[in-house]
Amino acid sequence: MTHELKFKTTMQFAYGEPAPVSPGIVRIVANNPSPLTFKGTNTYLLGMTELAVIDPGPRDDGHLAAILKAAAGRPIRQIIVTHAHRDHADGAEGLKAATGAPIFGYGRETFAAVGPVTNPQGAEFIDYVFTPDTKVVHGDVIEQKEWRLQAIHTPGHAPDHLCFALADRGILFSGDHVMAWNTTLVAPPEGSMADYVDSLELLLPRAESVYLPGHGDRLDDAQRTVRAYLLHRRWREEQVLAAIRDGVGTIQSIVPVIYPTIDHKLSSAAALSVQAHVEHLIARGLVTCDGDPTWDQPLSPA
Numbered sequence: 001m002t003h004e005l006k007f008k009t010t011m012q013f014a015y016g017e018p019a020p021v022s023p024g025i026v027r028i029v030a031n032n033p034s035p036l037t038f039k040g041t042n043t044y045l046l047g048m049t050e051l052a053v054i055d056p057g058p059r060d061d062g063h064l065a066a067i068l069k070a071a072a073g074r075p076i077r078q079i080i081v082t083h084a085h086r087d088h089a090d091g092a093e094g095l096k097a098a099t100g101a102p103i104f105g106y107g108r109e110t111f112a113a114v115g116p117v118t119n120p121q122g123a124e125f126i127d128y129v130f131t132p133d134t135k136v137v138h139g140d141v142i143e144q145k146e147w148r149l150q151a152i153h154t155p156g157h158a159p160d161h162l163c164f165a166l167a168d169r170g171i172l173f174s175g176d177h178v179m180a181w182n183t184t185l186v187a188p189p190e191g192s193m194a195d196y197v198d199s200l201e202l203l204l205p206r207a208e209s210v211y212l213p214g215h216g217d218r219l220d221d222a223q224r225t226v227r228a229y230l231l232h233r234r235w236r237e238e239q240v241l242a243a244i245r246d247g248v249g250t251i252q253s254i255v256p257v258i259y260p261t262i263d264h265k266l267s268s269a270a271a272l273s274v275q276a277h278v279e280h281l282i283a284r285g286l287v288t289c290d291g292d293p294t295w296d297q298p299l300s301p302a
């Protein structure tokens with residue numbers, strides 16, 4: 001039995017054009033498409049008379065102008081960042097300069113800076129010195145008269161990742177944690193499979209059924225997707241473990257077994273995803289490795 005996932009890879013949008021996705025919520029897609037960002041980063045404007053911007057997106061004058069135009073003179077009171085990857089956070093300073101709004105986010109300073117050597121989300125993707133004006137941790141509330149957001153710390157894709165639940169609306173701003181167009185990239189050292197699985201399980205009992213992600217279209221029936229992603233990760237993990245038990249003893253040799261048809265542009269991401277599974281298996285004593293589980297380090301079943 002396989003657990004291949006069906007993704008929603010269509011999306012109606014035009015770059016820079018505000019599109020309503022729910023009452024009082026407008027989405028603007030930034031023009032930064034790539035294999036990791038799909039069509040581009042979603043920026044959300046929340047509110048009717050006073051606004052918050054969730055994920056200002058990349059540094060891009062056209063995108064900043066589109067946000068200000070969509071605000072149409074209504075004040076932007078908060079700039080909220082789901083995580084300090086550059087495609088979400090880099091536009092924050094420019095938006096702050098234009099509006100005076102403070103930046104809200106988890107902050108990066110407790111996480112060690114790491115280089116870009118093996119990580120497709122390396123230094124060029126991560127703002128290691130991202131420092132919000134207001135630090136947000138799990139359970140914190142950000143609110144205005146018209147709405148109330150509660151922060152949910154959801155590490156896995158990134159250690160500082162936050163989702164935001166919109167109270168009484170059944171809506172979750174899910175950032176890059178859960179998206180409809182693809183599963184998120186969990187790539188060490190930035191990503192942690194153990195954290196990712198815990199952060200998926202954290203969402204299962206929650207009431208929100210509509211997710212507004214950082215890339216791609218809105219996700220309806222979200223719990224079903226979260227359950228499918230959990231099953232998918234377990235299935236992938238079983239494949240990795242079975243390969244190691246069959247004597248396929250390095251990450252390098254496991255990748256083509258697990259991802260036989262992978263697009264070469266994504267092969268380093270696939271290798272890091274395998275590494276994330278291997279680290280998770282090692283942490284639970286199911287696999288052993290002398291030293292760090294790098295690309296060609298021998299792995300054995302425990």
Ligand SMILES: [Zn+2]
Nearest residue numbers: 085087176214
């Ligand atoms: Zn992203």
